[in-house]
Amino acid sequence: MSQLPQSPRRPKGVITPLAINFLHLRNPYTIAWWSAAYPGFGHISLGCYVRGFLLFIWEILTNTQAKLNMAILYSFTGRFDLAKEIIDTRWLLLYPSVFIFSIWDSYRLTMKLNRLAVLADRNEEVIRPVSMSGMEINILDKRSPWVAAAWSLLGPGLGHLYTHQIPTGFFLLVWWITIAYCSNLLQAVHFTAFGLFEQTGAVVDPQWLLSLPSVYGFAVYDSYVNTNEYNRLFEKEQAVLFKQQYQSPDFKMPTQLASEVYITASFSYSIALEVVISELEQRGISREHICAIPMNVPWKERQLIDTIYQADGLSMFDLATVLGTIFMLFGVMWGFFWQWGPIIWGLIGLLLGGALGFLFKYLYYRLYMQKQPPSGKITEVVLIVSCREPEASMVEKVLAANLALSIGRKE
Known part of the structure; x- marks a missing residue:
């Protein structure tokens, strides 16, 4: 059973x-x-x-x-x-x-x-x-x-x-x-x-x-x-998806055989990458001829801003929101007795507290935690496609149409 x-x-x-x-x-x-x-x-x-x-x-x-x-x-x-x-x-x-x-x-x-x-x-x-x-x-x-x-x-x-x-x-x-x-x-x-x-x-x-x-x-x-x-x-x-489904032991890495063409492309993590692989399979490229390799990103000096493309888990935002909340609260309270009123002083407190929080965290990371992954669009996945010569142009067009950062060919 x-x-x-x-x-x-x-x-x-x-x-x-x-x-x-x-x-x-x-x-x-x-x-x-x-x-x-x-x-x-x-x-x-x-x-x-x-x-x-x-x-x-x-x-x-x-x-x-x-x-x-x-x-x-x-x-x-x-x-x-x-x-x-x-x-x-x-x-x-x-x-x-x-x-x-x-x-x-x-x-x-x-x-x-x-x-x-x-x-x-x-x-x-x-x-x-x-x-x-x-x-x-x-x-x-x-x-x-x-x-x-x-x-x-x-x-x-x-x-x-x-x-x-x-x-x-x-x-x-x-x-x-x-x-x-x-x-x-x-x-x-x-x-x-x-x-x-x-x-x-x-x-x-x-x-x-x-x-x-x-x-x-x-x-x-x-x-x-x-x-x-x-x-x-x-x-x-x-x-995890790429490691489990697109690293077949039957995939042959590039050799000197002229009968095979190898198309290599770099991507950031996105749903578009899964769309690329699905479209290649729909067009006759079998799973055994597709290899997706997630990359380990090297570390360098830390940048200030998290983006959609990278975040390192070291939050610059927690202390800024904490101090922004505290300063905003006191700005509202004391604003009842100051010239510009509680709304303006509340906003000033929010901006001042947030700026101080960012400054303290920035100085802390600069002094004690000097490294982080590179920022911007980076190569997070390398996709290698093994195909025949007549299929090479089709594969390149599919990759180019779906946010590939770069494309190379080995014949």
Whole structure:
């Protein structure tokens, strides 16, 4: 009796029509920070959506009922009597235990998932790259992390929708709209645009407005990091495919025989590369005559920017978003008493904190971590096709039409 195929004991992850959830290494201190900035965010970043969404809703409920943000505003602006008057102790005393649990549990869970990620990476098993249902299609593909970050700045949640993280995307989008509406954010932006700074401070509700820096900071950070990790997962999945199916022991490397022509092409990881191989097979080039070799990329001096073509896993973005969130929060609070109002000073705090975060990380990597893979479009896969002379022009045309970086021929 034949046995059913077993799934790997330590799977890398899973792809569904609504999202991709998989294991990768994370900094436990960064995850703990996001749980402190807003309980639930650390768990959402880890892919623990049920816990994350429930903790986020608990934070919204408890914070608004206890008037905690108002007490924070009064405390950091020196009005301590007002802070004591406005706080509701019936709700405040419910806050510490769950707040601390959120930080502790996300840190603990990160450490555990990091160990599982190491074990999963040692297997050749990766997730299926496509998942379809009657409502959605989800395809593992490369995307730009900077596009995801830009959409998140325009509207928290949009960057996650760009990377097809639909549960997180719509959750953040709905709550961003709710917080923006309850805080009168758009009215404040309108008054700020016309220079009516006194009316800006009068129209906004600080209790809701002080939640926005954390929401913005997390949305930008999480969408950026997830996009980078999806790109790396795509490269690993495609490399495993080529090693398993396009490195046949029957493939003969170039010899002096004049009857064979060898076409060599270089590619970056992309779906276009699989389209090339499929089209060659459709046109009569058998799998035994195609050899795909994933390349190990040499390391050189580290560059600043992650792109769709390369990301090294050493995030330049985590400290920038952390400091951007903190500075934006204080800019909003103190902006109520300064000339330009909370919106302008919140944006200044975001830019200043983000710039300092980038500067600190840049100096750290320059001093302590000097190496990284080369940037730009690089050769990540070499494709060798063995064919007869009449087929050579056809093979070259197919390669050239599908994003080959370079093409060579040996006759």
